[in-house]
Amino acid sequence: MKLLLLLALASVISCNSKSTNKNSVTKKEKTFYIAFSAEPTTLNPFSSSDTYSSQVQVYVFDTLLVRNINNYKLKPGLAERYEVGPKEKYYTFYLRKGVQFHDGKPLTAEDVKFSFDAIMDDAFKAAHQRPYYENIKSVKVISPLVVRFYIKKRYFQNLSIIAGMQIVSKHFYKDPKKKLNKVILGSGPYILGKYDKGRSITLKKNKKWWGHKTKYLSKAYKFDRIFIRIIRDENLRFESLKKEKIDFVGLTADQFVKKTKGKPWGTKVFAKKVANKSGKGFGFVGWNLQKPMFKNKKVRQALTHLMNRDLMNKKFKHGMSTLATGPWYIQSDYASPRVKPLEFSSKKAAKLLKSAGWKDSNKDGILEKNINGKLTPFRFTLLFASAASEKYLTIYKEDLKKEGIDVVLKQVEWNSFVKALDEKKFEAVMLGWSGSIEIDPKQIWHSSSSKNGGSNFISYSNKQVDNLIEKGRLISDRKKRIRIFRKVFELIANDAPYVFLFNDKYTLYGHTGRMDMKKPTYKYSIGTDFWKAKAE
Amino acid sequence: MFKYILKRLLMMIPTFIGITLVSFFIINAAPGGPVEQRLKEIRFGNTSSGGEASATSTSNSNYGVSDEVIAALKKQYGFDKPVHIRYFIWLKNILTLDFGESFSYEEPVIDVIISKLPVSVQFGVISLILTYLISIPLGIRMAVKEGTAFDFAASGSLFVLYSIPSVMLGILLLIFFAGGSFLDWFPLGGLYSDQYYNLSFWGKVQDRIHHFILPLICYMIGGFTVLSLLMKNSLLGELKKDYVRTARAKGLDERKVIYKHALRNALIPVVTGIGGFIGVFFAGSLIIEQIFNLDGIGLLGFKSTLDRDYNVIMALLFITSCVTLVGRLISDIIYVIVDPRMNFK
Numbered sequence: 001m002k003l004l005l006l007l008a009l010a011s012v013i014s015c016n017s018k019s020t021n022k023n024s025v026t027k028k029e030k031t032f033y034i035a036f037s038a039e040p041t042t043l044n045p046f047s048s049s050d051t052y053s054s055q056v057q058v059y060v061f062d063t064l065l066v067r068n069i070n071n072y073k074l075k076p077g078l079a080e081r082y083e084v085g086p087k088e089k090y091y092t093f094y095l096r097k098g099v100q101f102h103d104g105k106p107l108t109a110e111d112v113k114f115s116f117d118a119i120m121d122d123a124f125k126a127a128h129q130r131p132y133y134e135n136i137k138s139v140k141v142i143s144p145l146v147v148r149f150y151i152k153k154r155y156f157q158n159l160s161i162i163a164g165m166q167i168v169s170k171h172f173y174k175d176p177k178k179k180l181n182k183v184i185l186g187s188g189p190y191i192l193g194k195y196d197k198g199r200s201i202t203l204k205k206n207k208k209w210w211g212h213k214t215k216y217l218s219k220a221y222k223f224d225r226i227f228i229r230i231i232r233d234e235n236l237r238f239e240s241l242k243k244e245k246i247d248f249v250g251l252t253a254d255q256f257v258k259k260t261k262g263k264p265w266g267t268k269v270f271a272k273k274v275a276n277k278s279g280k281g282f283g284f285v286g287w288n289l290q291k292p293m294f295k296n297k298k299v300r301q302a303l304t305h306l307m308n309r310d311l312m313n314k315k316f317k318h319g320m321s322t323l324a325t326g327p328w329y330i331q332s333d334y335a336s337p338r339v340k341p342l343e344f345s346s347k348k349a350a351k352l353l354k355s356a357g358w359k360d361s362n363k364d365g366i367l368e369k370n371i372n373g374k375l376t377p378f379r380f381t382l383l384f385a386s387a388a389s390e391k392y393l394t395i396y397k398e399d400l401k402k403e404g405i406d407v408v409l410k411q412v413e414w415n416s417f418v419k420a421l422d423e424k425k426f427e428a429v430m431l432g433w434s435g436s437i438e439i440d441p442k443q444i445w446h447s448s449s450s451k452n453g454g455s456n457f458i459s460y461s462n463k464q465v466d467n468l469i470e471k472g473r474l475i476s477d478r479k480k481r482i483r484i485f486r487k488v489f490e491l492i493a494n495d496a497p498y499v500f501l502f503n504d505k506y507t508l509y510g511h512t513g514r515m516d517m518k519k520p521t522y523k524y525s526i527g528t529d530f531w532k533a534k535a536e
Numbered sequence: 537m538f539k540y541i542l543k544r545l546l547m548m549i550p551t552f553i554g555i556t557l558v559s560f561f562i563i564n565a566a567p568g569g570p571v572e573q574r575l576k577e578i579r580f581g582n583t584s585s586g587g588e589a590s591a592t593s594t595s596n597s598n599y600g601v602s603d604e605v606i607a608a609l610k611k612q613y614g615f616d617k618p619v620h621i622r623y624f625i626w627l628k629n630i631l632t633l634d635f636g637e638s639f640s641y642e643e644p645v646i647d648v649i650i651s652k653l654p655v656s657v658q659f660g661v662i663s664l665i666l667t668y669l670i671s672i673p674l675g676i677r678m679a680v681k682e683g684t685a686f687d688f689a690a691s692g693s694l695f696v697l698y699s700i701p702s703v704m705l706g707i708l709l710l711i712f713f714a715g716g717s718f719l720d721w722f723p724l725g726g727l728y729s730d731q732y733y734n735l736s737f738w739g740k741v742q743d744r745i746h747h748f749i750l751p752l753i754c755y756m757i758g759g760f761t762v763l764s765l766l767m768k769n770s771l772l773g774e775l776k777k778d779y780v781r782t783a784r785a786k787g788l789d790e791r792k793v794i795y796k797h798a799l800r801n802a803l804i805p806v807v808t809g810i811g812g813f814i815g816v817f818f819a820g821s822l823i824i825e826q827i828f829n830l831d832g833i834g835l836l837g838f839k840s841t842l843d844r845d846y847n848v849i850m851a852l853l854f855i856t857s858c859v860t861l862v863g864r865l866i867s868d869i870i871y872v873i874v875d876p877r878m879n880f881k
Contacts, residue, residue, distance in 0.1 A: 039831075041640040041641055041642070042640070042641060042642045044642060047642060049574065122608055122611065122612070125612050127574070127605050127608035127609045127612055128574040128575075128605070128609065130605050130608075131605060179642075179643075180642075181641065181642040181643055197651055197831070198651070198652070198831030199726065199727070199831065200730075227730075230829075230831075231725070231829050232826055232829055232835070233725075233826055233827050233829060235707055235710070235711070235827075236710065236724055236725055236827070236828075236829055239710065239711065239714070239715040239716055239724050240724050241716075242715065242716025242717065243715070243716045243720070243724060245724060262717060263716075263717055264716050264717070269716075414842070415566065415567045415568030415572070415842075415844065416567045416568070418567075418568060418572070418576050419567035419568060419572075453575060
């Protein structure tokens with residue numbers, strides 16, 4: 001024990017030198033403790049690409065417009081107002097007066113222009129962000145507080161893309177050689193405080209933030225500090241909430257059902273189950289439509305009928321999911337309520353397979369069909385990358401087997417998985433898409449997205465769908481667009497290019513009793529930004 | 537002896553080239569490089585590093601990524617050159633100890649590695665010392681009391697300890713001794729607490745030890761067995777030799793026989809193993825670092841492999857092979873020093 005003590009001493013001494021910046025936290029300061037499951041790789045707004053960096057950036061940077069999470073309408077941000085040019089050829093933004101960056105320098109139209117130009121400049125290592133801004137031609141400074149964005153192509157999301165661009169400070173970021181991985185400077189509600197590498201990030205409230213003076217943001221960002229702990233392990237995050245080391249954590253259905261009973265729950269920590277319209281993803285099994293085996297719609301529908309989703313939902317998801325019906329989450333305004341999920345039915349599947357010409361002619365228990373003059377057995381390999389998929393697929397495999405379809409399950413590492421998708425060297429895959437509130441089906445469903453490593457890796461192609469997508473993308477009126485995209489939803493659902501698996505019914509999370517919230521959830525988000533600490 | 541050491545050192549050069557050449561090409565041949573990582577992020581969002589297979593469609597890249605973007609990315613990471621040229625560039629840089637920059641951390645690789653070292657060094661050194669401190673006396677006692685109930689009990693429990701997976705042990709320890717439901721004796725992972733910087737010196741020491749105990753148990757749990765049994769068997773081997781019989785025959789005190797004569801010789805294989813001690817500076821353990829939320833080398837190695845952070849992987853490989861080779865050399869030199877029967881010819 002002596003030696004242990006000695007070595008601990010040594011490590012204290014070695015770290016002592018670093019502890020120069022004592023953070024004196026007064027009792028009155030209210031802190032919101034949250035956890036990241038990984039450290040942001042870099043805070044550099046140009047080259048970073050991970051979720052955790054962008055979460056920090058959201059606290060530190062401002063955008064031209066902001067979203068109201070209750071109705072998803074755009075509200076003034078850095079820009080007090082904006083004007084749409086004729087035929088949506090340009091957008092002009094009028095910036096708020098007197099906005100300052102955290103270092104006290106004023107924010108002007110030059111900074112807005114720079115924020116865009118830097119992304120297009122090779123020196124800033126932001127090539128991966130460019131596809132996102134591909135419809136914007138250029139940015140022009142009209143006057144110190146007026147800036148105009150010129151558009152290449154009309155597109156319904158153009159405004160929200162510009163509105164959501166993070167505005168960085170030109171004088172701070174202009175040198176691309178500057179080391180920016182651990183510093184960040186914006187004009188937003190929080191200022192980067194202490195960054196304890198590998199452990200935590202502290203953000204301090206920006207008391208001068210313009211939003212505190214507005215009506216719709218006066219209730220947001222009330223905490224004096226946001227303390228982000230980096231906790232990699234899921235169990236550890238869960239236990240940290242129970243010990244009130246963090247104030248908020250997302251829960252899995254399993255945790256929610258099995259682990260939120262007993263002592264600290266209901267007194268010190270609380271589990272919430274809320275349903276709203278926030279973006280939700282779905283899992284799927286996708287068929288490579290270039291393979292002759294999957295070309296027939298009837299076959300794909302049969303394959304969906306053989307997926308026992310009710311059982312899986314009950315067994316693995318505690319009934320907390322709904323069966324997905326189509327290419328995006330059913331709570332979305334864009335999903336057509338007319339589409340009903342395909343039920344589990346081996347009878348229907350058998351009938352469909354038979355009418356598609358598959359039968360067991362040599363009595364070996366496996367269906368065959370004559371494809372291009374060759375008797376082909378119904379046998380394929382299903383690739384997946386996540387170990388969690390296996391339990392679902394095992395049930396599926398058994399049910400397919402009973403109908404004479406032989407599937408080989410194969411787990412591969414994520415990089416190899418993506419490579420297989422890119423090169424289209426697969427027969428079937430299991431994967432998931434996450435969802436967003438505004439939907440643009442082009443990335444995943446348009447036939448042009450099937451080439452050059454696009455996201456339509458299953459090579460789905462339907463002329464009618466293509467036309468509707470192109471039409472819908474030009475329409476700025478949300479109601480009209482919803483009508484068109486619902487039709488797209490119906491058409492794709494009917495083609496059964498994927499077995500659409502589940503949409504979560506709820507958002508599940510846990511929070512401590514220290515938190516005070518106006519309501520548990522907003523229409524499009526949980527709204528942790530609007531939480532505050534309880535008065536003592 | 538000088539000549540021998542020089543020869544060994546020179547031999548290391550081709551060994552290094554062999555190791556790095558093979559690894560460099562294998563790493564580059566694996567699917568997905570830094571450029572592909574970025575492309576993947578454009579398309580699937582950033583869900584990859586945990587190996588989770590879910591993707592985001594929120595990014596607005598509407599079609600496949602354009603060729604200009606791909607070319608720009610390649611240039612950004614220096615992948616516009618063929619692989620063998622890149623190897624020579626890497627080799628040239630390594631001669632000046634320039635490991636390049638980490639693709640994901642955007643810092644010189646060496647800084648990234650150094651920032652992760654404290655965890656590994658502290659746990660490595662402490663567990664090394666404790667292991668030797670406990671295993672040697674235990675091994676001796678087991679050898680002296682061979683065949684007794686003590687020997688059986690000790691061997692039995694050593695094998696039980698050896699077979700406990702550290703993942704399971706770590707989670708159990710955390711939940712039962714540090715979680716929110718059972719006993720709350722220890723902190724939930726980490727190296728020190730939030731108030732650490734405001735503590736007094738002794739407070740800091742206590743805080744560190746408090747955080748150290750659970751992960752240290754996991755680090756060491758398997759380490760005792762090998763060394764204890766090595767010690768035991770080596771001593772048993774010596775005790776059966778003629779010179780021990782002679783010593784006993786001339787009426788020497790049993791303590792003297794064992795501790796003065798037999799033990800000295802029995803320690804040779806145990807002591808020489810210490811040459812690997814510099815390895816402890818890089819003794820990372822992915823699982824323990826993950827469970828106890830420590831930011832060390834083990835996790836870095838794993839993460840950079842998943843992210844295809846080539847420069848970090850190569851630097852880690854280079855350093856660990858250096859350390860291993862030098863450790864071997866030191867072991868051999870110690871051998872000669874402690875065992876007069878050995879020489880450099």
